[in-house]
Amino acid sequence: xxxxxxxxxxxxxxxxxxxxxxxxxxxxxxxxxxxxxxxxxxxxxxxxxxxxxxxxxxxxxxxxxxxxxxxxxxxxxxxxxxxxxxxxxx
Numbered sequence: 750x751x752x753x754x755x756x757x758x759x760x761x762x763x764x765x766x767x768x769x770x771x772x773x774x775x776x777x778x779x780x781x782x783x784x785x786x787x788x789x790x791x792x793x794x795x796x797x798x799x800x801x802x803x804x805x806x807x808x809x810x811x812x813x814x815x816x817x818x819x820x821x822x823x824x825x826x827x828x829x830x831x832x833x834x835x836x837x838x839x
Contacts, residue, residue, distance in 0.1 A: 756783075756799075756803050760803065761779060768824050779810050782810055786803045
């Protein structure tokens, strides 16, 4: 994970925090895609290409969640409010 700047866990934790109602199979699918993205990112020759690899999979995750009925705009807004309420920064 060091070669990819810890993006797998950062993204996974943020997604689970943003959508606390995720089902276990949804969490497993998200993690599987992030691990797959990490494999591609490790082969990338620079930071921008590493982040691009993750960007592709983040889009896939967003599409998956939208198809499963999650309103990501609403979920993100509620998440930002929860972060602010606990004194965190966005």
